[in-house]
Amino acid sequence: MEGSERALRRTEASISPACDEFKTLLKRLPADRFLNTSTIAKFWSADLPLQKRYAQLESSTALVMGKAQKVVRKLPVGFWLSRAQSLLYCNEHGVQGSFSEEVKSCSCPAEQPTCQGAVPCVVGTSSTSCSSCAADNATRCGACHHGNLLHLGSCRPSVAASLDHYLNLDLDMPDAEVLKASLILMLSNICGSKDTVKYLLQRLDSRIEVHAIYISNDVRLGSWFNPAWRKRMLLTLKSNKNKSNLIHMLMGISFQICLTKNSTLEPVPAIYVNPFGGSHSESWFMPVNQPDFPDWERTRLDAVVTAQCYNWTLTMGNTWKSFFETVHIYLRSRILTDDPTVNETLFYEPLDLDDQTSNLGYMKINTLKVFGYSLHFDPEGIKDLILQLDYPYTQGTQDAAFLMLLEMRDRVNRLSPPAPQPLDLFSCLLRHRLKLSVGEVARIKDSLQLFNSKLPNPSPEPERAQLCS
Numbered sequence: 001m002e003g004s005e006r007a008l009r010r011t012e013a014s015i016s017p018a019c020d021e022f023k024t025l026l027k028r029l030p031a032d033r034f035l036n037t038s039t040i041a042k043f044w045s046a047d048l049p050l051q052k053r054y055a056q057l058e059s060s061t062a063l064v065m066g067k068a069q070k071v072v073r074k075l076p077v078g079f080w081l082s083r084a085q086s087l088l089y090c091n092e093h094g095v096q097g098s099f100s101e102e103v104k105s106c107s108c109p110a111e112q113p114t115c116q117g118a119v120p121c122v123v124g125t126s127s128t129s130c131s132s133c134a135a136d137n138a139t140r141c142g143a144c145h146h147g148n149l150l151h152l153g154s155c156r157p158s159v160a161a162s163l164d165h166y167l168n169l170d171l172d173m174p175d176a177e178v179l180k181a182s183l184i185l186m187l188s189n190i191c192g193s194k195d196t197v198k199y200l201l202q203r204l205d206s207r208i209e210v211h212a213i214y215i216s217n218d219v220r221l222g223s224w225f226n227p228a229w230r231k232r233m234l235l236t237l238k239s240n241k242n243k244s245n246l247i248h249m250l251m252g253i254s255f256q257i258c259l260t261k262n263s264t265l266e267p268v269p270a271i272y273v274n275p276f277g278g279s280h281s282e283s284w285f286m287p288v289n290q291p292d293f294p295d296w297e298r299t300r301l302d303a304v305v306t307a308q309c310y311n312w313t314l315t316m317g318n319t320w321k322s323f324f325e326t327v328h329i330y331l332r333s334r335i336l337t338d339d340p341t342v343n344e345t346l347f348y349e350p351l352d353l354d355d356q357t358s359n360l361g362y363m364k365i366n367t368l369k370v371f372g373y374s375l376h377f378d379p380e381g382i383k384d385l386i387l388q389l390d391y392p393y394t395q396g397t398q399d400a401a402f403l404m405l406l407e408m409r410d411r412v413n414r415l416s417p418p419a420p421q422p423l424d425l426f427s428c429l430l431r432h433r434l435k436l437s438v439g440e441v442a443r444i445k446d447s448l449q450l451f452n453s454k455l456p457n458p459s460p461e462p463e464r465a466q467l468c469s
Contacts, residue, residue, distance in 0.1 A: 025050055026084060026087060028047070033122070034104070129155065130155055146455060163408055169411055210370050214235055218233065221368065228333075252315045252370070255329075268331070270332070277433065293320065295314075321415065322417045388401035423465050
């Protein structure tokens, strides 16, 4: 307002007494931000005394007003709006200039001191506009919109900082330097080469094995068991207790299973994967042999002559890799038959022990392993990011925290397993690896969604199925 009053005082002598209403308009124009002609037009339209005065000048038939009428007809509303801009921004040192909105500068009379005044910052809704001008210097931005950072008085788009400190989703294979020379080239391309992963999995290479704890009340490794009932086994990492600074990526599963000689049984494993912990109900089913998903590859071990032994290997590779904390294996059996009228997928629990045509025999699992790699994970650092959503150090750190958590959410959920509806893995990470409550997880999700909707070009988040409670 002070800027408008200064401009008015400097030009009172040059403004006609008939323009008192115009002077009043100038006093009412805000000086804390730049005003384009469209904005000034809104103030013009809302000024009823000015509208009345302008109408009188147009309609009066009096001789004195007739002269003014000719001037008004020659000078439409646009002239007065531009005139207001010039009085606001091109009236320094008592010199009146003409303002150009396109270049936001003044044209001043020749051989006169500059008439250029201070032009406030642009306040608007575009990504590069300020949300407000600085209180101590209106020519500079004082605050920016969501997703932008204030830098040297202007707003620029924020870019999410690297997530490596909090969650490193890039593959860093340990012990690569000790691999055989023949594998060095393949390992260097492991992120993009499914054939390399397949090669290493087929050889059960220990360098890509993730060592997990085997737990089962039904099956003891290396011991024969009666396959009449479904058997349950699991491999778990207990990361919160043993490896709190790591999360783990699953790229393959392998187990070695033996059947007694001439057995007519075939093992049928079903796999469930728990990404970050929690109950078994918070696991997803692995759609083995479904469209586009790999199937088990079985390799006969001819060296074993006393039993029928096979290596069963499932290679997910880079295409279907996903997070895992626990892998649940349910082993059922079916009787093989050459009779086309018999449904081979029919399971027997318990198996028909009186069936004299079948040799049920026994089974033995010698090894059960998961393959992949582990990634750096900083739960306390991520909790600090979440804390800044409500208690930021500055506006800039709050926006930076939002952007990093959005990037983290998108990258984690991008590794959702194949399903009719993608799964919300990020909520599982918050729930079980950060130990947040259900209410806290819901609040964080809503806050991220709201912040994302206010970004200049928000990335749509697909509807995701809830996996973790």
